[in-house]
Amino acid sequence: MASERISLVDKKLSQGYVAPILTENSVILPDKHGTLYSFDIDNPRVINWKLYLSSRKKIGNMSLSSYKENVFFIVDNILHTIDAKTGEIQWEKELRAPVRGKTVVINNKLVVLTIDNYLHAFSIKDGSSIWNYQNGINEVRGLYSISPAISNDKIIAPFSNGELIAFNEDGKKLWSQKLATNLLDTQLTDVTTTPRVHDNILIATSNSYIYSIDVNSGNILWSRPLQVKSISNIESYYSPLIPAEKQKEGGRIFMVTKDNKVIGIDIQSGKTVWTSDFIENVQLFVPIMYAHTLWVTSNKGSIFAFPGSESTGRVIKIPGNVFHAPVFTHGGGPGGYKCAIAAAKLGLKVACIDKNSIFGGTCLRVGCIPSKALLHSSYQYASAKNNLSKLGIKVKDVSLDLREMIGYKDARVQELGKGIEYLFNLYKITKINGLGKITSFDQGNLEVSVEGKVLKTKNIVIATGSDVISLPGINIDEKSIISSTGALSLTEVPKKLVVIGAGAIGLEMSSVWRRLGSEVTVVEFFDRIAAAIDGELSKSLLSSLQKQGIKFLLSTKVEGIKQSSNSLSVKVCSVKDNQTNTIEADKVLVAAGRKPCSEGLEKIEKDSRGFIKVNNSYETNVKGIFAIGDVIGGAMLAHKAEEEGVAVAEILARQLPHVDYEIIPSVIYTHPAVSSIGKTEEELKSAGRKYKVGKCQFAANGRAKVTDDAEGFVKVLTCSKADTILGVHIIGAYADTLINEAAVAMAYGAAAEDIYRICHSHPDINEAFRDACIDAFFKK
Numbered sequence: 001m002a003s004e005r006i007s008l009v010d011k012k013l014s015q016g017y018v019a020p021i022l023t024e025n026s027v028i029l030p031d032k033h034g035t036l037y038s039f040d041i042d043n044p045r046v047i048n049w050k051l052y053l054s055s056r057k058k059i060g061n062m063s064l065s066s067y068k069e070n071v072f073f074i075v076d077n078i079l080h081t082i083d084a085k086t087g088e089i090q091w092e093k094e095l096r097a098p099v100r101g102k103t104v105v106i107n108n109k110l111v112v113l114t115i116d117n118y119l120h121a122f123s124i125k126d127g128s129s130i131w132n133y134q135n136g137i138n139e140v141r142g143l144y145s146i147s148p149a150i151s152n153d154k155i156i157a158p159f160s161n162g163e164l165i166a167f168n169e170d171g172k173k174l175w176s177q178k179l180a181t182n183l184l185d186t187q188l189t190d191v192t193t194t195p196r197v198h199d200n201i202l203i204a205t206s207n208s209y210i211y212s213i214d215v216n217s218g219n220i221l222w223s224r225p226l227q228v229k230s231i232s233n234i235e236s237y238y239s240p241l242i243p244a245e246k247q248k249e250g251g252r253i254f255m256v257t258k259d260n261k262v263i264g265i266d267i268q269s270g271k272t273v274w275t276s277d278f279i280e281n282v283q284l285f286v287p288i289m290y291a292h293t294l295w296v297t298s299n300k301g302s303i304f305a306f307p308g309s310e311s312t313g314r315v316i317k318i319p320g321n322v323f324h325a326p327v328f329t330h331g332g333g334p335g336g337y338k339c340a341i342a343a344a345k346l347g348l349k350v351a352c353i354d355k356n357s358i359f360g361g362t363c364l365r366v367g368c369i370p371s372k373a374l375l376h377s378s379y380q381y382a383s384a385k386n387n388l389s390k391l392g393i394k395v396k397d398v399s400l401d402l403r404e405m406i407g408y409k410d411a412r413v414q415e416l417g418k419g420i421e422y423l424f425n426l427y428k429i430t431k432i433n434g435l436g437k438i439t440s441f442d443q444g445n446l447e448v449s450v451e452g453k454v455l456k457t458k459n460i461v462i463a464t465g466s467d468v469i470s471l472p473g474i475n476i477d478e479k480s481i482i483s484s485t486g487a488l489s490l491t492e493v494p495k496k497l498v499v500i501g502a503g504a505i506g507l508e509m510s511s512v513w514r515r516l517g518s519e520v521t522v523v524e525f526f527d528r529i530a531a532a533i534d535g536e537l538s539k540s541l542l543s544s545l546q547k548q549g550i551k552f553l554l555s556t557k558v559e560g561i562k563q564s565s566n567s568l569s570v571k572v573c574s575v576k577d578n579q580t581n582t583i584e585a586d587k588v589l590v591a592a593g594r595k596p597c598s599e600g601l602e603k604i605e606k607d608s609r610g611f612i613k614v615n616n617s618y619e620t621n622v623k624g625i626f627a628i629g630d631v632i633g634g635a636m637l638a639h640k641a642e643e644e645g646v647a648v649a650e651i652l653a654r655q656l657p658h659v660d661y662e663i664i665p666s667v668i669y670t671h672p673a674v675s676s677i678g679k680t681e682e683e684l685k686s687a688g689r690k691y692k693v694g695k696c697q698f699a700a701n702g703r704a705k706v707t708d709d710a711e712g713f714v715k716v717l718t719c720s721k722a723d724t725i726l727g728v729h730i731i732g733a734y735a736d737t738l739i740n741e742a743a744v745a746m747a748y749g750a751a752a753e754d755i756y757r758i759c760h761s762h763p764d765i766n767e768a769f770r771d772a773c774i775d776a777f778f779k780k
């Protein structure tokens with residue numbers, strides 16, 4: 001039986017101890033910090049409401065129950081009744097002792113069992129007491145989560161001495177049955193052993209036994225030894241989960257056993273009629289039946305769904321032999337090498353092929369790392385020249401040694417490349433240097449040829465990345481017309497540099513060469529720079545970079561470049577009024593985008609731009625061949641490639657990874673830097689979402705002020721209803737590192753108030769993020 005993981009509750013929510021309440025439109029579930037959420041059932045990113053208890057008690061382990069329009073839960077000894085639609089508290093009632101189980105309802109009476117063995121009945125309207133019963137045991141067995149059961153006109157209460165007593169709704173005792181094994185026979189009852197009832201059959205479990213009891217007489221119908229962790233409700237209708245020949249009248253109950261299996265038992269005979277396979281690396285907790293699907297919560301914060309199908313009998317596939325199947329990652333960039341390392345850590349045999357002798361890909365050789373090295377060096381140079389004196393540091397005769405600066409960058413690249421080799425040796429990954437070509441696409445018998453050798457494998461991960469792209473009629477010769485690769489290794493500072501493209505790479509390279517003395521003009525087709533970022537930040541960045549002396553021609557396209565012996569004439573044309581102009585330059589940097597490296601893969605399906613098409617598991621149209629990173633498109637970022645690499649390794653090890661594309665941070669490492677995560681204001685507006693904006697200017701932040709870096713601000717966008725953080729956009733000197741606090745917060749589904757209540761060290765830049773959250777939280 002196939003299981004599918006749904007991102008209904010993401011990682012942030014219940015550790016799995018609590019079964020959610022499912023209504024027609026919502027899923028109601030507490031998180032592990034003590035907040036109750038209602039999610040839209042069709043779109044778990046939409047939160048209908050969120051309830052904090054004023055005392056902020058930990059309600060992660062509470063049991064939820066519902067009746068008509070209300071949801072009930074008990075935290076310690078307070079019974080709360082809330083409106084399921086709005087999350088508003090209707091009434092609260094203090095009980096004589098704590099309750100660990102659920103409330104149940106019989107004819108508008110709420111019934112609960114407190115841990116001192118009192119059974120209480122309250123009015124559902126206002127919580128007033130109607131009757132109570134004490135069975136004579138005064139022992140307080142507080143660890144247990146146990147609730148009464150309702151059968152038509154009866155309440156059946158399991159007391160802590162193992163006695164089941166049936167009452168009518170007015171509290172009259174009808175029968176009692178003392179089970180041979182104590183219902184609460186160890187101190188470690190995991191989730192709930194609350195009896196379940198269907199028609200006249202009651203199923204009760206202890207830690208080591210399961211019983212079927214006749215509700216009318218209290219007689220035991222059958223019993224069998226079974227190590228049960230938790231049970232579902234009884235499912236009485238036809239189940240797509242159970243093979244037709246095993247479907248009997250009366251119904252079945254699903255349970256998670258102590259050895260982490262999910263099984264279904266026929267309630268008439270006590271026979272096991274369905275078994276799931278063992279699920280590795282996950283602890284299963286609460287099984288529930290909803291919409292013909294068996295849902296099981298787990299300690300990984302995910303819910304497993306067993307939807308059922310006619311083609312069953314088969315269970316979730318968790319084959320062990322995958323650990324003997326070799327995997328080749330093809331391309332040693334951040335996607336490929338991280339995939340190789342993750343796969344090796346998970347016990348797979350891995351080889352990694354790269355045509356370049358330094359592994360690490362574009363990112364290490366000609367991308368993230370060398371660009372950040374030059375951004376750092378050039379910033380230090382410009383600071384020494386222009387900024388240090390106001391701090392009282394007088395530096396005379398600051399001069400530039402470009403060869404040394406480039407050498408410094410190259411040395412760091414070499415060192416980091418050695419670091420990857422070290423990791424490959426540590427995890428016994430075979431490093432193969434050469435151009436790889438897939439020569440057999442046959443399922444199960446894939447072949448890659450590298451430098452005349454043929455390698456056989458069951459799985460290939462294509463992580464060949466991307467390469468620079470030029471514009472029609474413009475030939476990048478890496479001498480006078482250069483790409484980012486050329487711009488990272490110039491031997492002289494160009495007097496006049498024209499940069500085509502105001503994306504992250506164009507802006508970073510413009511900053512480097514402007515700081516080192518070039519006259520820089522950036523030509524951009526769109527009417528704003530860094531078009532993908534939040535509009536307000538884009539404007540702010542433009543004004544900062546203009547102040548640094550970078551010129552911008554927006555809404556302008558380059559029509560051609562004329563080359564003469566020692567200069568270039570760049571013909572530009574306004575896209576607004578078609579006016580043309582010519583700019584002289586001694587170097588032109590083309591930073592107009594990148595294209596996927598997917599040539600020579602004829603059997604692999606690609607889109608019109610050459611990006612490899614993959615399914616949700618990163619598998620291409622050829623079984624066993626996966627693709628990740630820049631070559632599949634999406635955000636062309638090293639950390640996105642890494643996430644996908646690790647996910648594929650986990651998929652090959654039969655785990656169920658999940659890459660959350662909504663919360664991948666992006667950064668432009670200019671000064672001020674710009675960083676973003678989640679939704680922009682423009683996206684929220686066009687989706688019609690109601691949101692609040694919280695802001696903190698770095699000018700109001702002590703640390704930013706004393707380090708002379710007070711330009712910029714933090715902007716936090718939160719959901720107006722639920723206060724959840726939907727997007728964070730930062731411009732400022734420390735935007736690059738600060739964004740990762742926002743990433744952690746968003747990964748855990750934090751609300752602005754959560755950040756408000758987390759103590760931050762002072763004086764620090766991170767306080768600006770907190771202050772922006774506080775601003776959002778208190779906004780009306």
Ligand SMILES: Cc1cc2nc3c(=O)[nH]c(=O)nc-3n(C[C@H](O)[C@H](O)[C@H](O)COP(=O)(O)OP(=O)(O)OC[C@H]3O[C@@H](n4cnc5c(N)ncnc54)[C@H](O)[C@@H]3O)c2cc1C
Binds near residue numbers: 360369
């Ligand atoms: C100037 C610049 C700055 C950047 N700065 C950042 C940044 O600050 N942050 C960020 O997140 N991203 C940045 N990026 C983007 C980042 O570098 C890429 O998103 C990332 O490297 C993609 O990783 P990948 O593993 O998909 O591919 P790549 O890193 O491109 O690696 C692919 C590897 O596959 C090899 N290969 C290709 N074909 C074959 C073949 N047939 N056989 C063998 N080997 C092959 C290549 O040699 C290469 O080593 C920058 C890019 C550039 C150009």
